[in-house]
Amino acid sequence: MEKEKIIEIKHLGKIYDNEGAKTEALRSVNFSIHHGEFVAIMGPSGSGKSTLLQILGLLDPATAGQYLLFGKNVDKLTDEEQASIRNNRMGFIFQSFNLLPKTTVLDNVILPLVYSGKPESDWESLALKAIDAVGLNHRLMHETSQLSGGEKQRVAIARALINSPEIIFADEPTGNLDSKSGAMVMKFIQDLNEKMGHTVILITHETYTAEHAERIIRIHDGEIISDAKVENRQRATGELKK
């Protein structure tokens, strides 16, 4: 039995209109992503892969075509509904971590819970579980500026996990990391997909990183040039140093 389609895009297009100067970032993109898949969207910079992630992550609307998320047309969703989906059903990991400065690891991980409507009494235990999962218990009350790049990205992963979202978006998650930290982060991401069953959408420009996924969608100048299963999948072997 084929798994449930959670993302389906048809003839998706995006034109940026910068004071009359129009740039076509995406042109008639079509694909579907099923529940539990690990998909890499790969392309050089300027290919439109980030634009695609922003549209898929409900951070920016498309200008053409259709985007069905969990079977619903996202055009029909209100801002509040979109915010709620981003909060409960999606998790984001960014290249530049995007943690709150001058704020502890714990408070950073709690942040999505603040907007979730979950009772405040549960916040800390949920956050502790997520922080434990990325092995940062000993850094709980540290401010994020005191952490290494790899640790920062693990905080971001814990934050992405906290509401147990169905889809995790990772936008160049290893881009700002050394290879060792990068390997560890990729290990986490693979585990999220394989052990915890999250659907993962990874954006990258590196073939090596993309090959950690089970399927690669290659994109160039706003168009899909290939969409294929990965034959020799990379296994991340990052070791967690506790």
Added chain:
Amino acid sequence: MIWQHTLKTALRGLKTHKSRSLLTILGIVIGITSIILIMSLGRGAQDLILSQIQGMGSLTIAILPGREAKSPTDVAQTLSDSLKEKDLRLLENKANVPDVKEIIPVVFGAETATYQSEIYHLTIFGSGASMINVFDLHPSEGESFSEEDVRARAEVVVIGSKVKEKLFGTDVAIGQKIRLKGRNFRVVAVLPQQGQSSFVNFDEVAIVPYTTAQQYLFGIKYYNRLIAQATSEKYLNQAAAEIKETLRQSHNITDPDKDDFNVQTQADIASRMKSVTTVLTLFLTAVAAISLMVGGVGIMNIMLVSVTERTREIGLRKALGATNKNIMYQFLTEAVTLTVIGGAVGILLGSVFSLIASILIIKFGGLAWSFTFPWSAAILGIGVSAVVGLVFGIYPARQASMKSPMEALRYE
């Protein structure tokens, strides 16, 4: 979104930029400080004036010549000579005014008194013999003039403590003669030190029989005031009504609007003074409120800077599920927290300053001033500063909430 979290975030944001936050709230602090100071001092002044009016005695009724002033520039009342001897005689007749116990005429004017080489500018207060009772004056030396002296236009004088000190120093004054308008007046009594009470400072006056003052000092046939005393507080208004009736008959007035005199009880004067001080306080408060407006604009300015600076944070929060409303509340809370902190500091400073002011007034002004913590002003101060935060925070907060998450995240 949970309030505690919003507040915690707001406080953290403010702590991150301590000196900026401090400078931002300065406008609010100054505004609230001045409002508290003005309201507290206004209240003190009001209490002081009211207590002095009460010092006039609650049975006292003042009859002034001229109609009641309709506006502050209406001088008709002070220029009138409508209270004559005939009126006094009618009011002295108990049959006309059964509820009036005592009636005394008053004339006054500025004069120069000399004794040997000493010169002193003082107020001449011409009155009847019973003024000692009506104004509760008890000479510390000698005895005041009698009804006989009044009838005889005797050239006798009762002097206030300061007049005594200036003219005689430590010498004996009783029996000595001082010169007023070229005539010699014998000092018959000296008043003890009283301080400012009601409308006259009795320390700086020379009291002479009103007949003498009219004839020899001022050359007038009318009175500047008639002061009546009611038999009891219960009949105060009745006594005032009887006086009005008698005077109208005496002056052939049928329409009360055309009265050429006006009768004031202590309560009238008190309410009039109260409205004067209230208007003054309100006016000054309004001036201070302008600094709150300026402070509010400062808050708005800094909040706009803060919104721009934290564009990435806003984008991140939105990506993690914050709605426009969440972001708006966050920035509004920050603005209101700022202004309320400013308000609290202002209330503290305002109270301290007005306490210091009261101490100085008591010490150097010799007035019976009392400091009261202006609770109503404090509550108003907190309320107003919160409103300033809301009003001036709403625009930056809206700007923040309207940011698209993607654009905010891309912002460098």
